[in-house]
Amino acid sequence: MRIGRIILYAVLIFLAGFVTGALLAPIFGRTFMRPPAPHEMSQQMLAHLQSVLHLTDQQLTQIKPIVEKTGADMETIHHQTMQRVLARLAEAHAQISAFLTPEQKIAFQKMEKEHGERLRHVHPILLPPPEPPSPAPDQK
Numbered sequence: 788m789r790i791g792r793i794i795l796y797a798v799l800i801f802l803a804g805f806v807t808g809a810l811l812a813p814i815f816g817r818t819f820m821r822p823p824a825p826h827e828m829s830q831q832m833l834a835h836l837q838s839v840l841h842l843t844d845q846q847l848t849q850i851k852p853i854v855e856k857t858g859a860d861m862e863t864i865h866h867q868t869m870q871r872v873l874a875r876l877a878e879a880h881a882q883i884s885a886f887l888t889p890e891q892k893i894a895f896q897k898m899e900k901e902h903g904e905r906l907r908h909v910h911p912i913l914l915p916p917p918e919p920p921s922p923a924p925d926q927k
Contacts, residue, residue, distance in 0.1 A: 824862075825855075825858035825859050825861070825862045826855070826858065828858045828861070829851075829854050829855045829857075829858040832854045832857075832858070833847070833850070833851060833854055836850065836854070880895070880899055883895070
């Protein structure tokens with residue numbers, strides 16, 4: 788009887804953890820598991836360079852615009868790549884739609900719309916990229 792209770796409690800604790808994780812993962816996953824924003828990436832890169840290379844203030848001033856521009860460029864490249872992927876998916880969906888019945892086409896369009904909304908909610912990268920930072924006056 789005592790062992791049965793221990794097993795029951797262990798199973799209940801496991802299930803409570805599973806349910807909690809299933810409910811909280813989508814919320815916290817978007818917050819903590821997202822790719823860093825360009826300025827965050829730039830700050831991380833600069834901090835890493837500073838800690839490993841022990842940069843002087845002058846070197847840091849010279850390197851910072853390069854790292855910031857690289858971060859902004861990477862964001863633009865990522866956005867362009869996502870747009871190409873979405874365009875290719877749209878092309879495939881159009882080809883698939885040609886083989887569907889009218890009822891299937893309606894269901895397929897609904898499915899595409901829901902998927903698109905979910906993608907835009909989960910992946911803000913699908914929004915237009917921010918404007919790149921303007922170069923400092925002494926960097927022109």
